[in-house]
Amino acid sequence: MSEEAELRDWLVALRTPGLGSAGLRERLAAAQGCIGEVLSQMRRHASALDASAQAWLDEPDKERIAADLAWLAAPGHRLLRYTEADFPPQLETISQPPAALFLSGDASLLLHPQVAIVGARSASTAGKTNARTFARSLALAGFVVTSGLADGIDAAAHEATLDADRPTIAVIGTGPDLVYPRKNRELSSRVEAHGLLVSEFPPGTAARADHFPRRNRIIAGLSLGTLVIEAGLQSGSLITARLAAEHAREVFAVPGSIHNPLARGCHRLIRDGARLVESASEIVESLVPAARALGAELAQRLEQPTVAPGKGTRAASGGWRADPDYQRLLDVLGHDPVALDELVTRTGQVAAVLSSMLLMLELEGCVEGLPGGRYQRLPDA
Structure with missing residues (x-):
């Protein structure tokens, strides 16, 4: 089956009414990962489906599918399916993991260690200042900041990251071709150009209230930890924090004045076990072990023989310094800034594997990540 034919089948399945991610994953498992077989089986047993699903499978909207394919054909656009090797493994452990994600931007960022920063849309000036600082x-410090492109804390976190010439990930509650709220159109364009937009929803999907809790589970699932800065007691940010805790991820909260209604959600989180933080260094210290573990898992998932210190035989016999792949990477890095694409050419490794290796070297203090997706070997490495 050609790539376009497979994509077409995936788009038909993703748009099938009532199927959902869980249903699609279950059917794919039974069909040994063949999306064409999934559609064939559903059509053979159409009587078990509701009327809208039957109608769609009988005659999918050709114009809609063609528009989806046209969107995917644009540079930087991709449908990342859970059956692909570089699908983020941290999403596999959450409840109701997505079957696929629509991406616009640098897909490799999904394999970097992420910290979610979320909070009130109607954040105070002090709250937005805290979001920018964190x-x-x-x-x-080497983490990708992930948020939801909403007003207030989300937007401040994205903007500050981009202003520091570092990439950011925005998980959105619309199709990847739409922006909500519309006032963040310029910010969305910046994220797309210098980071990554992520959506579980096909192109053309408008914002709906029930989309945002679904978006929040992906934000929490992608991130090693979630930081909440200003949240009322009814804030959607508390949903993200709850989901993070359910996924066994760290939850951090910034305290505030007892007279500030937007501090009450954070205070509740702290009472319920979230870690009170006053500086980003506390978060970095807490998450470095998890970041190293993620790097090791990614290396194994991508069939990269090198793993993190303490994981596997090569590391146990001498750590990454004894590994020829790491040494080759350091050799080709030199001491001048090098872009990831150039490192792919020099090493012959795929970008996702190199990202995992560079993360390990950065955490070990041997490599520095620079603006523009470049890396530089440090003098003492």
């Missing part, structure tokens, strides 16, 4: 510091 986001900038976390980004410069």
Whole structure:
């Protein structure tokens, strides 16, 4: 089956009314990952489906599918399916993991260690200042800042990360071709150009209230930890924090004045076990072990023989310094800034594997990540 034919089948399945991610994953498992077989089986047993699903499978909207394919054909656009090797493994452990994600931007960022920063849309000036300070510091420490492109805390976190010349990920509650709220259109364009837009929803999908809790589970699932900065007691940010805790991820909260209604959600989180933080360094210290573990898991998933220190035989016999792949990477890095694409050419490794290796070297203090997706070997490495 050609790539376009397979994509077409995936788009038909993703748009099938009532199927959903869980149903699609279940059917794909039974069909040994063949999306064409999934559609064939559903059509053979159409009587078990509701009327809208039957009608769609009998005659999918050709114009809609053609528009989807046209969107995917544009540079930087991709449908990342859970059956692909570079689908983020951290999403596999959440409840109701997505079957596929529509991406616009740098897909490799999904394999970097992420910290979610979320909070009130109607954030105070102080709250947005805190969001910018934390986001900038976390980004410069090597973490990708992930949020939801909403007003207030989300937007401040994205903007500060981009202003620091570091990439950011925005998980949105619309199709990947739409922006909500519309006032963040310019910010969305910046994220797309210098980071990554992520959506579970096909192109053309408008914002709906029930989309945002679904978006929040992906934000929490992608991230090693979630930081909440200003949240009322009814804030959607508390949903993201709850989901993060359910996914066994770290939850951090910034305290505020007892007279500030937007501090009450954070105070509740702290009472319920979230870690009170006053600086980004506390988050970095807490998440470095999880980031190293993620790097090791990614290396194994992508069939990269090198793993993190303490994981596997090569590391146990001498750590990454004894690994020839890491040594070759350091050799080709030199001491001048090099873009990831150039490193792919020099090493012959795929970008996702190199991202995992560079993360390990950055955490070990041997490599520095620079603006523009470049890397530089540090003098003592």
